[in-house]
Amino acid sequence: MPDWRELARQRLGALGIDPKREEEIIAELADHLEDSSEHWCQRGASVEDAASRALDEVPEWAELSREIHQAEQGEEAMNYRTKSLWLPGMVTLVVSMTLLLLIQHVDAAARFVWMKPSSYFVLYWLWLLCLPALGAMGAYWSRRVGGALRECALASVFPAVALACIILVVFPAALFLDPQVSAVQKVSALALFLLNWGLIPGAALFLGALPFVRKSPRVTVES
Amino acid sequence: MVTISSKIKRGSAELAILSLLGEQPLHGYEIAKRIEEQTHGVLRFNLASLYPLLYRLEKRGWVKGSWESSPGGRRRRCYRLTPAGKRQLVPLRAQWRLFFRALDRLAGVAHA
Numbered sequence: 001m002p003d004w005r006e007l008a009r010q011r012l013g014a015l016g017i018d019p020k021r022e023e024e025i026i027a028e029l030a031d032h033l034e035d036s037s038e039h040w041c042q043r044g045a046s047v048e049d050a051a052s053r054a055l056d057e058v059p060e061w062a063e064l065s066r067e068i069h070q071a072e073q074g075e076e077a078m079n080y081r082t083k084s085l086w087l088p089g090m091v092t093l094v095v096s097m098t099l100l101l102l103i104q105h106v107d108a109a110a111r112f113v114w115m116k117p118s119s120y121f122v123l124y125w126l127w128l129l130c131l132p133a134l135g136a137m138g139a140y141w142s143r144r145v146g147g148a149l150r151e152c153a154l155a156s157v158f159p160a161v162a163l164a165c166i167i168l169v170v171f172p173a174a175l176f177l178d179p180q181v182s183a184v185q186k187v188s189a190l191a192l193f194l195l196n197w198g199l200i201p202g203a204a205l206f207l208g209a210l211p212f213v214r215k216s217p218r219v220t221v222e223s
Numbered sequence: 224m225v226t227i228s229s230k231i232k233r234g235s236a237e238l239a240i241l242s243l244l245g246e247q248p249l250h251g252y253e254i255a256k257r258i259e260e261q262t263h264g265v266l267r268f269n270l271a272s273l274y275p276l277l278y279r280l281e282k283r284g285w286v287k288g289s290w291e292s293s294p295g296g297r298r299r300r301c302y303r304l305t306p307a308g309k310r311q312l313v314p315l316r317a318q319w320r321l322f323f324r325a326l327d328r329l330a331g332v333a334h335a
Contacts (some may be wrong), residue, residue, distance in 0.1 A: 024300070025274075025278075027300075028251060028274070028288075028300045029270060029274060031250070031251070031252070031297070031299060031300070032251050032252045032255075032270050032274075033270065035252040036252065036270070057269035057270040057271060058269070058270055058271045059271065060271070063271070064270075064271045064274075064275070067271075067275035068274065068275050068278060070275070071275045071276075071278035071279040071282060072278055072282070074282060148310065148311070148314055
């Protein structure tokens with residue numbers, strides 16, 4: 001019986017990956033070759049013939065080595081999560097923030113302001129009107145690259161989630177350090193900010209994403 | 224006998240492997256054997272075609288391999304479906320169903 005591990009190691013050559021993982025792969029392939037050889041032996045083949053048939057499962061060891069290397073390095077420049085969530089989400093965030101800056105700069109009147117001594121609420125209605133289109137863009141992009149419902153929905157509301165996260169981290173720290181403001185005012189201000197920059201924009205973004213979040217997935221045939 | 228081209232096989236391999244592992248954890252050789260048996264030899268995966276795909280699926284987090292001792296005492300790397308793989312299997316099945324229906328409407332594949 002051949003030393004399958006040694007045989008697999010020699011034929012594969014250096015995989016160029018973590019040595020521990022390389023050993024694991026060699027052991028696994030050796031197991032497969034041994035199983036295959038035993039199968040042929042059970043069918044009446046001689047030990048040499050069985051070993052030869054087992055080795056026939058790999059027409060090109062160099063090709064197998066290259067494919068394993070690629071699989072271990074990550075098959076594509078971007079993984080699934082990056083393609084279907086982070087990239088469309090970040091682009092949606094950048095576009096929405098650029099749009100907000102432009103609206104603030106060009107048409108300062110395009111906002112609704114509600115001010116009280118204890119709270120301050122600003123709603124950029126023109127920006128909000130544009131958000132469904134951006135949510136649709138994020139969701140469509142994610143769907144197009146094979147994103148599941150969750151990635152699709154998250155990519156569309158990404159700007160609102162990012163803003164809410166920033167508010168939740170920065171705002172309490174700044175607000176709670178101020179001893180002049182009462183606790184009730186602090187909490188109501190935080191709630192208003194979350195409503196203003198998280199919940200309402202999130203709802204507007206998700207509204208645009210709805211047709212893509214509901215639709216059945218596209219079928220793509222990869223070559 | 225009609226043979227299936229490697230491109231079609233490659234496309235269907237993910238579904239075949241995930242479906243099998245959805246039933247029970249298996250090691251590589253068993254996966255190849257089960258696919259061949261359950262498709263009556265129409266789909267065949269050898270060492271060269273199976274393992275790069277398994278490693279890709281593992282890298283994506285859809286399957287998880289771990290060394291386990293078999294009843295015979297041999298240690299094998301067994302693959303099981305992860306929660307992410309289970310979630311992936313549902314849309315993958317739907318996509319293939321959709322694909323076959325579309326192909327059937329176009330070329331009458333089911334009646335060919």
